[in-house]
Amino acid sequence: MKQKFFLVLLTVVLFVSVGTGLAQENDPTLTLRLNRNFGYGGIGKIQGRFTLEASGPENLSRVEFFIDEKLMGIVEQPPFEYRFHTDDYSPGMHVFSVIGHTSNGLVLQSNQISKVLLSPEDTWAETQQIVVPLLAVVGVLTLVGLGAPLLFKRKKIFQIGKYGPAGGAVCPGCGLPYPRHVLSPNMLVGKLEHCPHCRKWSIVPRSSAANLEEAESRYQLEEPQIPLTSPPEEELKRMLEESRFED
Ligand SMILES: [Zn+2]
16 A cells, blocks of 8 residues: 555656656747857956847747846847947946747746956956966977077087986997987987087987997097196196297
C-alpha cells in the first residue's frame, strides 16, 4: 500500500517536472545581445558605439529598448536592433533589457545585460593598464633579442673544459675543441658552427668527453699557455737584446 503511494507520487512529480519543462520550451523567449561596433569592450566595461540586438518569436512586432528603467528607443520592424553610443549615457553601471510585443498580444521580457559604461578618459586609463605592461614585455623581449648576440660574441673566447649546454665539438679542420652554440642551426647530423681557432665552418656533432680531452691536449700543445709575467730579469734581458737591434 505504502509502495504504491510512493509510485504514484513519483509519477506525479515526474509528470509535473516534464510538463513544466515542455511549457518553458514552448514559451516564446526574447533574447537580448550586445554587439560592439566600435570602441572598447573590456570585461563588463564598455565604451564606444554598440548595438543592442533582440531576437524573439516570428511574430515579434515591437521591441522597446531600455537602459535601466528608461526607454532608449522603440523598433517596430525587424531587424530589432538599437544603436547607441556610451557617451550619450552617464558613466557607471547600467542594465540593458528589452520588452517585446508579439502580433497576437504577448508581452515578453528579455534577459538583462549589465555593463559599466566608461567615459573616454576611463577607457584611456583602462587601455593604459593593458598596453603599458604589454609594451614593457615587448621592450624586454627586444632588449633580450639585441643583447643575446652580444653575449654570444663575448663568450667566443675559448676556455678549456667549458662547453655549455650544447656540448663541445672537435673541429674537423684543425682538430681543436670549441663549444657549440645553443642557438646555432641544427643540421640533423650536427650543428653548423664556426671554429674560433681556424675559422672554418663545419657541421659538428656533440663530441664525446674522451674526444674533447684528446683535442684539449692538442690545443695545449699547439698554443702553450704563455705566462703573462715572465721573471723580471729575463724580461729585462730580452728587452735589452731587442733594443740592440733597433740601434
Ligand atoms: Zn678549426
